[in-house]
Every structure is written in structure tokens, then in C-alpha cells.
Amino acid sequence: MNRSAIYPGSFDPVTYGHLDLIKRAAHIFDHVIVAVALNSSKKTLFTSEERVEMLKEATKGIKNIRIELFDGLIINFARKNEINVLIRGLRMISDFEYELQMALTNRRLDESIETAFLMPSERYSFLSSTLLKEAASLGADVSSFVPEFVARKLMERLAC
Numbered sequence: 001m002n003r004s005a006i007y008p009g010s011f012d013p014v015t016y017g018h019l020d021l022i023k024r025a026a027h028i029f030d031h032v033i034v035a036v037a038l039n040s041s042k043k044t045l046f047t048s049e050e051r052v053e054m055l056k057e058a059t060k061g062i063k064n065i066r067i068e069l070f071d072g073l074i075i076n077f078a079r080k081n082e083i084n085v086l087i088r089g090l091r092m093i094s095d096f097e098y099e100l101q102m103a104l105t106n107r108r109l110d111e112s113i114e115t116a117f118l119m120p121s122e123r124y125s126f127l128s129s130t131l132l133k134e135a136a137s138l139g140a141d142v143s144s145f146v147p148e149f150v151a152r153k154l155m156e157r158l159a160c
Contacts, residue, residue, distance in 0.1 A: 003028075005116065007087040008035040008074045011051050012044040013150045014058050015132060017124035021089045024118050026062050033081060034059070038071040045133055045157055058147050075109045086115045091125045133158075 007025055011018055011034075025032045034055055038048045046054070048069055055067045070077040074086060086106065088099050103115035119125070127145055136142045136154045143151040 002030050003085075004031040004033070004081075004083045005029045005085040005087050006033045006035050006074065006078055006081065006083050008037060008070065008077075010037045010042050010044060010129070011055055012042065012046055012129050013051065013132070013146060013154060014055050015124070015127045015129055015146050015150075017089070017091065017120045017127035019058055019147075020120040020124050021087065021118050022059060022065060023062060024120075025087045026064050029085070030064060032065045032087070033083065034065055034067045035070045035074065035077055036067065038069045046153070050153075054150055054153065057149060073109070075106055075113060078113050079110065084113050086113060088115055088117050090117045090119050091127065 005025055005028075007022060009018065022032065022034055036048060036051050036055065044051070052067050052069060059065055059067070078084065078086060086103075088103065090096060090099060099115075099117065103117075106113060106115060120127075132142050132145050133154070136151075137158045141151075142154060145151075146154070
């Protein structure tokens, strides 16, 4: 049986926390699609194409994943790809309420699609792309939170 899953997100930018979850999912599932939201409700710093390229570079050593853009409901993307498991990350207890609401809404939209929650390593449990962008915009060195090439892109984009 081929076990596949989708890990959706905006990945703006990809962090070590995201990469930790991608590696964990790739260890559990035979195939993982890292699905980059094209039309996210979030205002993104990087274009969808830039986010895909950063993810491809950051995950080039992981063989059983692929990076794809998606637009619209993740449930529709899952149906199209005939995958019935969504991966969501839980960093802190504060994530749980939002993620539970999203999982229950997705379940109501399609009962055949399950949500699996993964926790990152403790050392990444506080990481947030939003927080990193804010710190980088104020001149902080964020290279311990993201791959070096991502830190450079952040600093260039924010002109720090």
C-alpha cells in the first residue's frame, strides 16, 4: 500500500521547523507533497515561485517528496492527487485551537481526508515565519532559524 500525505502551507519563508516536519513526514509516509499555497490569505514577502524554489533547494536531499503550488481549498488539491492525509504542524499549545478548527472544517468538507498532527523538535517549536520576518526586518541575524541561503534572501528582500 502506498502511503502518501500532503503538507500544505505558505512557507514564507521555509524555516528549520518546516524542514523538520517535512523530514518527519517523509520518514512516516512513502510520498509527501509539500503544497505551497498560491493564493494565501497571508500577505507574503516572497512570490509563490520564490517559495517553491527555496523549498526545492532546502529539501534537495529528501528523495520521497515533491514541491507543488496549489490554489484554493487544500481538500480539492488532495482529491485531485488522490491523497487522503494532510500533515499539520503543532508548535505550541496556541496552534492547537486554530489547527483543530481547520481539521474539523476539512473533515466536514470531506470525511475521507484525515489530518495528522506532527510536532517539530523542541528546538524548533517556537519558530514562526512571521516572527522571523519581523526580526530580520529589524536587522537580527536569523541564520540559526533558516538555511543560510534563505537568511541571505530575507536580508536582501528586507534591505537590512
